[in-house]
Amino acid sequence: LGTSYINVQYRKVESSLQPAFKQARGGVVDYYAQGGIRAYADGGMEAGDRPNQHIAQIAPAGSYRVWGERETEGEGYVPFRRSARVRSRAITEEIVRRLGGDPSTIQWNAEGSVTDWRYDPQTGSLYSPSDAGQAGRKTKKVKGKDVSYFDLGAVEKKLKSASKATQSWNRDLEKVAERVGGDVAEALASMGVEGMKLADKMANGSTKYINEMAAALRGLQATAKATLGDYTRQLTSANKVNQKFASDLARLSALGYDDLAAQLAAQGDEAAQQLAAAAVKDPSKAKKADAAAKTANNALTADQVQSLVQIIAAITTKTTGIHDVAAKTGIGEDQIIAIANKSRGQIKTSLGARADRFLEDLRKANAGKAYADGGIRAGIYATQGGIIRFAEPQTGGEAYLPLSPAKRRTAMPVLADVARRFGVGLTDAQAGRPVVIVQNGDTITVPVTT
Known part of the structure; x- marks a missing residue:
């Protein structure tokens, strides 16, 4: 009905609101059980005399506002002071829950932290144990011939020197990382033994020198930026x-x-x-x-050879088709067709006439003519989208009816068979015929027209 905006002294506002809601420790206010202030839907009292806006916001200390108006449907109040931290977190979790979030995913970092990051200095070792092992392989002259032998003392000496050099090298890299950054230390570490003296000089050199070398090492690590022109050329x-x-x-x-x-x-x-x-x-x-x-x-793979053995064993009679084989072996019909196409001759040689039905199904599948004349039997049929599984055992049998007028002669007997199995009859819609109805012993002849 209009907007009112009233300037009042903050002290008076505080004193007038304090009895209405006592939430100094924080809370979620749904309504005013003890009464309250319902005013200033589009305005109100805040620091700097700014109108109230019912949007999510954070108010600085010392500011005031009328809150919890009915159109807000409830507001959350969370003080930031450290002494109220425990309750404020609990209220914050409740606010998150009411906003549809998961409070368990909140990470409290009161002591300060950086999430999803960890410091991982990458230096490494100058030498490997195999380097020390190589130091022990020596040769010496024995009666004019070179004879190989293994010097354990040389290995021990190499291990000690390599360990000492690596530790010194890592200390230098740590100093470099601390002075100019870990990326420079990593670039320096990639130089290996060849970079030992440079690492020592950078670690103990002047600020000017280490900055110059750091810039040079970073320049070596730099990669070219992607450009739209280069993208177009490469894609073209x-x-x-x-x-x-x-x-x-x-x-x-x-x-x-x-x-x-x-x-x-x-x-x-x-x-x-x-x-x-x-x-x-x-x-x-x-x-x-x-x-x-x-x-x-x-050529068949090892797995296909095993499947071929199963396929041949499953063709037990001359009426065994592809679907029967799939039901017995559990091999997918598409796999059976692929393997059979590669092994047609072997299947024929092994089974003779027993494979006739199986190979006929295979021929129809490859030609896309499986069940072209319709039928009630188990197997597969082909479409433009590929081979379709047909009459799985759990169906109890399925019928395939071609709709082409050219296939009507073979399709009609199949349709009649299905009707008989369903316990119903067929009526030719193209010509009238008498239908005999017997009810309570009375016989009624009804002519049925188109």
């Missing part, structure tokens, strides 16, 4: 390479070298691109490579 180059590769593969496929093209496409790296270009330039070599690729593609 990659696009050209990919277009050339695709063109070469298409050319190989057109020449009849499908196996070679498929294998190179699957490899897809720079070597494959080079081989594809070479094959296009030399068709005679491409023909030999395609033959080798065909042989490789038709």
Whole structure:
């Protein structure tokens, strides 16, 4: 109904609000059980005479405001003073919960900390144990011949000297890191033994000298920044390479070298691109490579050999089809088809006439004609989207009905069989026929038209 803005002295405001809500230790106020002030929906009293704004904010010490108005639907009050820290945290967790957050994820860092970061100085060692071992391998002349022997004392001496040198080196790197930064110390450490004297001089040198060397080492570590122009050039180059590769593969496929093209496409790296270009330039070599690729593609892996053994064992009768094999072995039908295509001759040789139904299903699957005439049987059928699993054991049998008018002669008997199994009859909608209804012993003949 309007906005009121009233300037009052802060002392008077404090005295008038104090009896209304006693939340000096913090709290979440939903309403005023003992009465309160409901005013200044768009204005109020704050330090500097600023209007109240009902948005999330943090007020400085010494400021005042009317709060908890009904349209806020409740506000949280959290004092920051250290003596109220325990209760203020509890109230903050409740506020987070009411705002839909998870209080358990809050990290309290009252003593100060930096989250998700840890100091990890990276220096390392100048020498490895194998370096000390190499020091013990020596040779000496025995009757004019070099004889190898192992000197344990030399190993012990090398271990001590290497340990002392590494410790001194790490101390120098620690000083460098403390004076100019860990990134400089890491760059210096990457120089290894060759950087020992430089590390010592930087650790104990003048400020001017260490700053100069630090700048030089940082310059060595610098990497080029990405630019949009460079991105465009590299992407354009990659696009050209990919277009050339695709063109070469298409050319190989057109020449009849499908196996070679498929294998190179699957490899897809720079070597494959080079081989594809070479094959296009030399068709005679491409023909030999395609033959080798065909042989490789038709070869069974160790796992496929094991699956083939299971497939052959599952074909127990001449009526065993692909779906029967899948049900017995648990091997996916797509895997069975892939393995059978590679081992068709071996399956025929091993099983003879017993494999006829299985190989017929395989032929139909490859031709995309499985169940082209419809039927009620277990197996698979093909679509443009691929092979479809059909009549799994838990279905109790499924029927496949082709809808093409050309398949109507074979589809109708299947439809009639399904209707019979469902306990219903069929009525030809294209011609009238009498239907006999028997009820309570009375026979009624009803003509049914289209």
